[in-house]
Amino acid sequence: MALYPAVTLIFWLFGPLLADLPLLIRTFAVTAVVIVAMTYFLMPFMTKTFSFWLYPKKNNNTES
Secondary structure: OOHHHHHHHHHHHHHHHHOOOOHHHHHHHHHHHHHHHHHHHHHHHHHHHOHHHHOOOOOOOOOO
């Protein structure tokens, strides 16, 4: 839910600038930008947004 939009946005923003670069350099540049964005911006946001699902509250009322 975060990776695909991030990659699409990077290609949309920087695509024309990267078009003339060789494939390996272009791939490295996009990967580096996406990794930084995912690590410092997107994953903390996603973790906070979906914390109710990632870290559900434990129910102490166990019924037997």
